[in-house]
Structures are given as structure tokens and as C-alpha cells.
Amino acid sequence: MIKRITYLLLVTALLSACSTTKYLPKGEKLYTGGTVKVADKDIKKADAKAISAELKTLIRPQPNAKLLGLRIKLWLYYKTKARKGFIQKFLSKYGEPPVFVSQVNLEKNSSIMQSRLQNESYFQSTVLGDTIGKPKTARAEFTVAAGPAYTIRNVAFPMATDNSLDTAVRGTMKQTLLKVGDKYNLDVIKSERIRIDARLKEEGFFFFAPEQLIIKVDSTIINHQVDLIVSIKPTTSERAREIYTIRNIYVYPNYSLRDTTLKLDQAVPYRWYNLIDPRKSVRPFIFANTVLLHPNDTYSRTTHNNSLNRFINLGPYQYVKNRFEDVTPDSPKLDVYYFLTPYKRKSLQLELLGRTTSASYTGSQINLNWKNRNAFKGGELFAVTLFASTDVQVGGQNGGFNVFQYGIQPSVSWPRIIGPFNLKGDNAYIPRTTLTLNYTSVVRSKLYSLNSFSGSFGYQFKTSPHKLNELNLLEITYVKPRNVSQLYTDSINNPNNRNPALKHVIDPQFTWGPSYAYTYDNTTEDYRTNSIFYRGKLSLSNNIYGLLTGADTLAGKDKKFLGTTFNQYAKLETELRFFHKLGVGSKIAARVLVGLGLPYGNSTILPYNQQFFIGGPNSLRGFRARSLGPGTVDASSLNGGFIADQSGDIKLEANLEYRTRLFSIVYGALFADAGNVWNAKTHQAGGTFGPNFLSQMAVDAGFGLRFDATVLVLRTDLGFPLITPYTNSNGSRSVPLNFNNAILNIAIGYPF
Numbered sequence: 001m002i003k004r005i006t007y008l009l010l011v012t013a014l015l016s017a018c019s020t021t022k023y024l025p026k027g028e029k030l031y032t033g034g035t036v037k038v039a040d041k042d043i044k045k046a047d048a049k050a051i052s053a054e055l056k057t058l059i060r061p062q063p064n065a066k067l068l069g070l071r072i073k074l075w076l077y078y079k080t081k082a083r084k085g086f087i088q089k090f091l092s093k094y095g096e097p098p099v100f101v102s103q104v105n106l107e108k109n110s111s112i113m114q115s116r117l118q119n120e121s122y123f124q125s126t127v128l129g130d131t132i133g134k135p136k137t138a139r140a141e142f143t144v145a146a147g148p149a150y151t152i153r154n155v156a157f158p159m160a161t162d163n164s165l166d167t168a169v170r171g172t173m174k175q176t177l178l179k180v181g182d183k184y185n186l187d188v189i190k191s192e193r194i195r196i197d198a199r200l201k202e203e204g205f206f207f208f209a210p211e212q213l214i215i216k217v218d219s220t221i222i223n224h225q226v227d228l229i230v231s232i233k234p235t236t237s238e239r240a241r242e243i244y245t246i247r248n249i250y251v252y253p254n255y256s257l258r259d260t261t262l263k264l265d266q267a268v269p270y271r272w273y274n275l276i277d278p279r280k281s282v283r284p285f286i287f288a289n290t291v292l293l294h295p296n297d298t299y300s301r302t303t304h305n306n307s308l309n310r311f312i313n314l315g316p317y318q319y320v321k322n323r324f325e326d327v328t329p330d331s332p333k334l335d336v337y338y339f340l341t342p343y344k345r346k347s348l349q350l351e352l353l354g355r356t357t358s359a360s361y362t363g364s365q366i367n368l369n370w371k372n373r374n375a376f377k378g379g380e381l382f383a384v385t386l387f388a389s390t391d392v393q394v395g396g397q398n399g400g401f402n403v404f405q406y407g408i409q410p411s412v413s414w415p416r417i418i419g420p421f422n423l424k425g426d427n428a429y430i431p432r433t434t435l436t437l438n439y440t441s442v443v444r445s446k447l448y449s450l451n452s453f454s455g456s457f458g459y460q461f462k463t464s465p466h467k468l469n470e471l472n473l474l475e476i477t478y479v480k481p482r483n484v485s486q487l488y489t490d491s492i493n494n495p496n497n498r499n500p501a502l503k504h505v506i507d508p509q510f511t512w513g514p515s516y517a518y519t520y521d522n523t524t525e526d527y528r529t530n531s532i533f534y535r536g537k538l539s540l541s542n543n544i545y546g547l548l549t550g551a552d553t554l555a556g557k558d559k560k561f562l563g564t565t566f567n568q569y570a571k572l573e574t575e576l577r578f579f580h581k582l583g584v585g586s587k588i589a590a591r592v593l594v595g596l597g598l599p600y601g602n603s604t605i606l607p608y609n610q611q612f613f614i615g616g617p618n619s620l621r622g623f624r625a626r627s628l629g630p631g632t633v634d635a636s637s638l639n640g641g642f643i644a645d646q647s648g649d650i651k652l653e654a655n656l657e658y659r660t661r662l663f664s665i666v667y668g669a670l671f672a673d674a675g676n677v678w679n680a681k682t683h684q685a686g687g688t689f690g691p692n693f694l695s696q697m698a699v700d701a702g703f704g705l706r707f708d709a710t711v712l713v714l715r716t717d718l719g720f721p722l723i724t725p726y727t728n729s730n731g732s733r734s735v736p737l738n739f740n741n742a743i744l745n746i747a748i749g750y751p752f
Helices: 002-017 045-056 072-079 086-092 106-119 164-170 186-201 301-313 486-492 500-506 543-549
Strands: 030-038 126-133 137-145 151-156 213-221 225-232 245-252 268-270 273-275 317-326 333-342 346-356 361-373 381-393 403-414 432-444 448-464 467-484 509-521 530-541 569-583 586-599 650-663 666-678 698-708 713-723 743-748
Touching: 030 045, 045 106, 045 137, 072 086, 106 126, 106 137, 164 186, 164 225, 186 213, 186 225, 301 317, 301 333, 448 500, 486 500, 666 713
Parallel strands: 030 137, 151 225, 245 273, 245 333
Antiparallel strands: 126 137, 213 225, 268 273, 317 333, 346 361, 361 381, 381 403, 403 432, 432 448, 448 467, 467 509, 509 530, 530 569, 569 586, 586 650, 650 666, 666 698, 698 713, 713 743
């Protein structure tokens, strides 16, 4: 590590010695950037600072980029200018030509800044530019005299009259962006015109446009105030003043560019829309969830856009083109046309993947995906996936025990609700019904092999861009061991140091019940200072059946279903993520995970595939994956030959991370993690959840790098364990802070 740091310092010193100014042409100076100084003493310091920061972004051209104070791109430009060798030609792509001070047009920059100030209430502003030079470099300095800011005294809208357009515009007044007392701002005025137009589009003014609104400004008012008068341009056409309703709706589900006629004589009516589909490619009901406009409805842009989104999300269609036609000169009506271009109905795809898992396994997977879009002519997607994978654990406690998996997963997705429920809505999202089946064979070399069968039937529906609901009426999982090696059996039965977790892995598992999950996510909206992600899920297994049969394993009343002992439990999972922007390129990220599983009746512990795990690159990064818990159990002290992944019925975890951009695509992070898992009932000594759970939390901290190329994020985290849930050899839970105890995590994507 010391050698690497020394090498980096030597390279930095070498680059800094290679000055780029010695290559400048005679009479030229290197441009080093511009500054903006607000000279008006009547401007508040906060306003002056904001003006200076904003105007600085307008200065053109930008100076040569720096990295750690060095103009490396400029240095590369000069060093590779001849482009003689292969390496020079390659590096020349990253070079950047010099920016000279002679390229800076002071007058043009000043004019642009002055226009911006006038658009933001400083009508009397002036900007003067000058250059300040050194022997080989120079910078630009702009001095701003902003003058007084003009504020809004009064806003006037058209009076309500017999004219429906004047009345409609006045009806938008309560939501106006133009507030009395605010500073005049041209961008806000433009936004106000767009806002009014958007509202008018909801009330049927199909042909109206923002440009047909005029907002007059009277700046002759005393005390640096303005009056704003909102009105409709006299040149606005009669068509733009009319409220339009819908007449006929036509859907073309098999459209191509070769189609040049509307074929209205072949239209087949179905409920409120007409289908033009000579090839009978779909059943007419397929669009009942997508055509949201109805005959005689007043045109609404929201309903129009929601219909388009639903057509796109339906599944079978690659392109959707929409057209409205003004059809009745004597009364304002529109005919609506939807032209749909389908995907190829059947497709076959081969995927070769590299992957890492939460247990620090690294390996490869091959998937063969077959899809049949519009399988039953109702927009259904029928898919079958064949898969096989191999994984090797890197940095875990089970090196050498590789995992092989293969299986098949068929599924059907319907773009509607199938069943007794009638979920209606007019938003942009189509509810879906999904049926999924899965068979997986898991082979852990030298240890055991399992057969896993699972299936689910349920619904997915969004109520807003941020809210997703997932209701599975039935989830079934059946896992049964196929082969168990003598090595694994001996590890379970080792009388010197028993590990109950080993047997739990290969116990037959049969779960059967519903689940519901709710997700709220606004983290995709980059403009937010604070954003959150929340997901909660409730799962049940054999609750009613277990109660009816009187299952009580503690009383010796084990019950079976179809000859197999079933699992009975209730399980709650919650995850909350919070993100706070500190500035450009930096943020605070926090996460809290709480998982609670309550086995009862026919079970004393959750089935292995439903338990919680902790530790690893996406969890507590100072500890090996799945190596912690339950409670104060020290897995490393269980010398049964093979160490099982540690798990529990209850999980608490918290993560805190500071992220900041260092340069280019490289981001740095400082993090701290805490958490553990426990059993809900006595199952393993020291592993049961109790009132002293906080004293059993593991804690770590560390730092890392993220290489964020947008489409792919490569992450490296170096985590240092600080506190363990168990006491170590010296009787303490504290861990010395040194590199010998550190865990290096390499993963794809952010931890949360």
C-alpha cells in the first residue's frame, strides 16, 4: 500500500513538472477561467452570491479542465500531437486543445449576462468585462451593477364572460405561478403560459397553444414594481377557442407503414371503440383497459396521454402512433385513430451472464429465453426460460464447495385482472395478472443436492408513478433434499460441536399462502433534494389450514399436507432508504431494514429459504457474507467441517453512507453499517432474540470507490469490523482497527 502511494505521488510530481504553458504560441495566453463580481452595495449578500454563481455558468468558452490542479488533458494534447505511435494515437483521443484568452469575447459574454439579469427582474443592470493577465495566463473578470429588482404588484386575468375561453383562462387563476411580491422572472412567465395551456387541454381546448396567450408587463409603476396582465391574443383562431368532444375511436392493431388507407368500411364496433383488424390478430376486448377516451367525452390531454402509455405498456406493440382529426365543421368534434405496430410474435434469446450473489459467490449463468407475445390474442405474454449456472465462493467461509443450478421457469402475464376482482382506473398503468412456475435443481459439490419447486399467482398494479402494489393470492414453495453426502451428515452429527443450522438447510420445506408488497419510490426524480424508497411485504404460510388442523409441533401435534410437513408462519419485511443531496455530485444515503418472522403452530423456525441473512457486499461490508448470527453465535467456532450460511427469523440492519464525486466517473464513499439476525424461538444457544438485542449488534465502517459508467457501476468497498456480536479470544467484542481484519468487497451496482 505504501509503495502504491509513493508511486502515485511520484507520478503527480512528474506531471506537475511538465508545465503546459511552455507550448503556447507567441503572443497567446492560456485562459484560466472567469469570475463575476457584483459591485452593487444595495444587493443583499445572499442575492449577490446567487447572481455571481448563476452568471459564472454563462461564461464561454470554458477553460481547460483540471484534475487535482493539473491540466492533464491539455498535457496529453501536446504530448500526442504528432500521433506517431499506437499509444500516442490512443491517448490523443483524451487530449484537449488549449483555450486561449483571445477566444473570450468579453462583449458577447457581457451582453448574455445582462439579458439574463433583465429576464430576472434587474431591468437597469449593466455588465462590464475585462481580462487580468499574468506572463503566460489570463482570466476574465466581469463586474455587475445589477440595480434594483422589480417585483410584481398585481396580476390581472381576463374577466369571465360569455366567451368560454376567457372564462376558462380566468378559472386557472388560483393556481397561478405569478405571485404578488415575487421578483419578475421571464422563465416563470413562460412556465405560466404552459401551465394555463395544460389546464385548458384538460377542458377540451384541443387546438389552443401557449403562444396564443400574451402576458403584458407594465413597468412604469413606482417603487420598482410591475403589473402583469394575462390576456388572449386577438389573432387567436376560432378553432382554438372551441371546446372539442370525441366522436368515433378507431384502433388498428396490425398497422405497418405500407398501410395507406384507413379502411373504415372494415371497422368492427366493440363497446365504445372500433377495431380495424382484417387478419383477426387480436380479440376485441384486449383494448378495454387502454382506450380511456369515450364518445362524447370532452377531450382531456391527461386521458389522451394515459391511453398512449397503456397501449405501450400493453406488451405486444413496438410502436404506437396517434392521430386526431377535426371531423365536423358545424360542431367541434374529433375522431381518434390509434395505429399499433406489433413486435414479432415469437422470439428466442440466448443470454450469457457473469454474476455475483449475496453470499459472495461468483460465477456464470446461461439462459435460453423463449417468448410468445400476444400468445392467446389477448395481449398475454407466455415465456419459458431454461437456465443453468455455476458459482464459486470468493472471500467466503466455504471455498471449494461450488454450487451448480439448472432448471426451467414458465410464466404467463395477462394485461388485466383475472379473477373475481374488478380493478378499474384511468391512470397510465395497466394492472397485470401473473402466473409463474419454477423448478430448480441445486447441487452443492461434496455436500448435498436439492429439488426446489415453486409457483405463484397474483397481481401487480400501480396507482401512481411512485406507488406499486403486488398481491399474490398464492405462493407455493416445496424443497426436498435429493442427495446428502456423508461429509455433510458427519458435520451435522458431530458430537463435539453441533451446528443446528446445517440440518435446517436440508430440511424439507413446504410453504403455501398469500403475500402483499407495497413499494414507494421517488428516487428517479433527480431534481429532489430529499428522496425516499420504501418497500414493505407481508407473507403468510398455511395460517388457516394450520389452525383448522390444530397443528402444534411443541405439543407433539405435527401435521402434514399431502404427506409432507408444512411450514406455518407470518413474516413482515420492511426497507426504507433515504437520500439527501448535499451539493453537485455528493449526497448522504441511509437505509434501515427490519425483518420479522413469527413461526408458530407447525413450525418453530422459519423455513431456510424464508430466513434472513446478514453480512456481505450489500449488507455489513466489514464481515463475510452470511457469516453473522444468529445472536451471539460465532460461526467460525463451529468446527463441524462445513460452515453453513448463518440465518435467523428476525433481522435488524442500518447503513449510512456519504457519496461524493472525485473526478470523471469515479465516486468515493465513506460508510458505516450495523445489524444482526436472531431466531424468534429457542433453537440455538445464544441465538434467540431478547431484550439485550442492541448489545448484540455487529458494527463496521470503511471506505470505497464506485466507477459509475451509468449503464454499469463497478464498486469496491473496504470494510473494517469494529464490533462483533460475540466475544473474541480476549473476551472483548471490539476488533482492532487494522488492514489485517479488513474485508474487500467487489460488486456490481450500489449497495442500496
